[in-house]
Amino acid sequence: MSHIRDAANVSIGPKPKARLKHHSSDDTLKELVEKRHDLRQLLNNNQSLDRTTLRSSINHLTNSIQKRLVEVRSAQADQTYSDITNTNDSRKMFEAVRHLQKSKPPNNSIGVHDENGCLIASDDMKASVVRDYLEKQLTRNEQPLEPFEGLPRALNVPFTGVELHAATSSLKNGRANGPDGIPNELIKYSNSTVHEHYAGIINSCFETHTFPISIGEATITPLQKPKKPIGPLKNLRPLTLSNAARKILSMATLKRIEEKVNAFTGPWQCAYKRARSCADIVWCQRVLLSVVQRKKWEYHRMDIDMSSAFDTIKRTTILELLKLCGCT
Known part of the structure; x- marks a missing residue:
């Protein structure tokens, strides 16, 4: 990774000074x-x-x-306005709406209660309490999963440089770095030699039952949920900043299982499918609400609270579902 950074400094150079808003x-x-x-x-x-x-x-x-x-x-x-009305891409719709809104600068500070319900003043104490809470909340008392099963052996279909290049192309620019400090762009715009070398590293992991430390490292940044009381730990949203190496492996795996998962979930599933997302549902709801408010009609709907959906995932259940989908 240090060689990639040195090459980027020579060929690209530092980022120019930001312009005024x-x-x-x-x-x-x-x-x-x-x-x-x-x-x-x-x-x-x-x-x-x-x-x-x-x-x-x-x-x-x-x-x-x-x-x-x-x-x-x-x-x-x-x-x-033209971008909003003339596109079917939900992501572009929401980006255009956010551009129109003049939001206040975000408040990066969080409040954490101790066991007596009092706010903790020390950042070190906050980090300790949040770490213990998230460890219990996210593991759900499950035993840690082993990274490999059985004896070391090569993949039936080894990863290729072309496959890794397609995975890196899916990485988004301008995102926060993981603990290794390597931006997505440095790997995304590297040449085929880098992608071939990284594919060889992943393939050797299965042959030797070892893996790079960077794949298992991440920085967890807790964010205060909007419109929620400050203090209770359940009102924090953990944001995980993973290394680019982990993101590439995740995207390559996702592309391999995508077709089987799409066939398994059926046509009504919106989230985590190609050309579909929860934004389709949210946009539809917002359009309905705008019409109802303008026409002053009555409108009733039922929702499911998804605020803690990702906090209740059981990894063993996910693996069993992948086997039902036909994934090896």
């Missing part, structure tokens, strides 16, 4: 801002010029800039 690439706006900048320089550096006329020109340009900003933002809003 109000930055615009509009040519007309750029021209107005440059003119105002030049006039301000004249105003500050030359006392002999007519300062009243300069100030008047600067004020006129400032008003023109504000008007142009309104036009640019209006055009962006129209484009976002």
